[in-house]
Amino acid sequence: MIHALVAGGGIGGLATALALATAGHRVTVLERQDAFTEIGAGIQIAPNGFHALDRLGVGHAVRERAVLVDELRLMDAVTGERLTAVPVTARYRRRFGNPYAVVHRSDLHTPLLDACRTDDRIRLLPGAGLVHHTQDPAHVTATTADGRTHTGDLLIGADGIRSTVRARLLDDGPPHPTGHTIYRTLVPIADVPRHLRSNAVTLWAGPGCHVIHYTVAAGTRLNLAAVLDDGATEAVSGQPAPRATVLARFPDLAPTPRALLELGRTWRRWVLCDRDPADTWTRGRVTLLGDAAHPMLQYAAQGACQALEDAVTLGALLTHAAPDDIPARLTRYDTTRRDRTARIQLFSRRMGTDLFHPAGPHARARNNRLRPLTEDALHHRLAWLHTPQPPPHP
Ligand SMILES: Cc1cc2nc3c(=O)[nH]c(=O)nc-3n(C[C@H](O)[C@H](O)[C@H](O)COP(=O)(O)OP(=O)(O)OC[C@H]3O[C@@H](n4cnc5c(N)ncnc54)[C@H](O)[C@@H]3O)c2cc1C
Structure with a gap:
């Protein structure tokens, strides 16, 4: 042994x-x-x-x-x-x-x-x-x-x-910051309108950004993340991010991903690092x-x-x-x-x-x-x- x-x-x-x-x-x-x-x-x-x-x-x-x-x-x-x-x-x-x-x-x-x-x-x-x-x-x-x-x-x-x-x-x-910032939140599923729910991992791909969501915790919460290729150079881990900032940083989204983003109340921010x-x-x-x-x-x-x-x-x-x-x-x-x-x-x-x-x-x-x-x-x-x-x- x-x-x-x-x-x-x-x-x-x-x-x-x-x-x-x-x-x-x-x-x-x-x-x-x-x-x-x-x-x-x-x-x-x-x-x-x-x-x-x-x-x-x-x-x-x-x-x-x-x-x-x-x-x-x-x-x-x-x-x-x-x-x-x-x-x-x-x-x-x-x-x-x-x-x-x-x-x-x-x-x-x-x-x-x-x-x-x-x-x-x-x-x-x-x-x-x-x-x-x-x-x-x-x-x-x-x-x-x-x-x-x-x-x-x-x-x-x-x-x-x-x-x-x-x-x-x-x-x-x-590790080096990749220049990508991610904002993450969890939304109680009761706050998600029925037409925005699905049993899928859904990724909305945009120019220099994306939004991804899926339900977790036995379907009781929507896991929501939005990523921006913003050239961030400093590593950040789990810092609170105001809702208004998150919404302002993704201005060109189609109505559905926009509506999803608006569901988030308390966001946190990370700058992704890599090697x-x-x-x-x-x-x-x-x-x-x-x-x-x-x-x-x-x-x-x-x-x-x-x-x-x-x-x-x-x-x-x-x-x-x-x-x-x-x-x-x-x-x-x-x-x-x-x-x-x-x-x-x-x-x-x-x-x-x-x-x-x-x-x-x-x-x-x-x-x-x-x-x-x-x-x-x-x-x-x-x-x-x-x-x-x-x-x-x-
Ligand atoms: C936004 C995001 C989404 C992701 N989504 C997915 C996904 O969908 N699917 C997937 O497979 N992966 C995903 N990942 C990757 C996944 O989270 C990591 O690869 C995984 O958590 C790595 O596990 P780990 O145990 O190697 O490291 P960690 O989870 O970082 O664990 C390290 C542990 O070591 C402890 N520690 C640190 N330093 C010391 C020390 N000096 N002495 C003792 N203990 C120490 C820490 O406290 C921690 O408990 C995602 C990552 C991110 C950032």
Whole structure:
């Protein structure tokens, strides 16, 4: 049995703890916050994410809380025209083995947390922000902000886009602001007129902006976000934004997306940050996972799904591992995951420029490309992204 230290108790960190415990190991999760919670709003889960959740034993619990949507719609935010829609009902579910669903973040985090809490091999330590780590040929030692030290056989940095573990491991500076601002809110479903409700993920694509919405929390709230390509250069995270500012920043919307935006009462603002794919994110007994390893713009809705895939891969590769096997197994984890996650990082950026935000002739070219696509053709285009990944053999 090995003892793993995991920095970060978000979706990636908890999934990793479960995967390693299932592989027979002991895990200590060091979480900076005083409680294990997931803030924020909605999140989409594609079948590849559900497949990973199934392998972790919590797929059923997440599906129970999820809203299974019927289609992924792309609309023109200025003309109101429907550009395309990917049906994600029976045929899609058969093809990919799981539904496409939307959840409130806590509806994904809570089942992972509950499963960790009932596993004796997992120790959850809130209020334990990692500030430093060292490694020698046999061990890693993590120091937390309260001065305590924790020793294990390996350390996994699942501490998010501003990862402390990554800073020491790769020393590649902070993530860069992408120049995209996102405003987010949740609207009680009772406040949403019936004609504005649908069982879909709907994205209104406009010149340099988009609006996206879907229901979460068992259909009781509308998750609403509006993104503007405004060249913002300073990272901002969750700052309150006046309603009037949000409405003023999206002046040219068609009546329906405009009416949706007007439903928002309390908005918050983030400036999205990103990194280029890294060549490697492993050194000896220390590796990274999830956003710490490969943060991606949310446009492909895959960041959390990729963190779940990472966790399952790591668990599979560390099955029956002895302490001496760790550096080689971590290198294999890195090379197994690197190309897929890098491709999704770059694809997510392209979705912003080519699909969601183009203007004028570029937007017309997009519309012409999308118009002839049949259901099968649309599913085929998503297959590399949404197909469940088989775990590797150790
Ligand atoms: C607007 C938006 C929409 C998104 N939509 C989707 C979507 O639809 N589908 C999808 O799959 N993904 C989506 N994502 C991406 C997804 O949210 C992330 O990829 C996912 O949350 C990453 O999980 P993580 O555990 O790697 O990191 P995080 O969620 O950032 O968790 C990191 C954890 O580490 C803790 N921590 C930080 N520093 C330390 C430290 N030094 N020591 C100890 N603990 C520490 C933090 O408190 C936190 O609990 C979206 C992202 C955004 C911004």
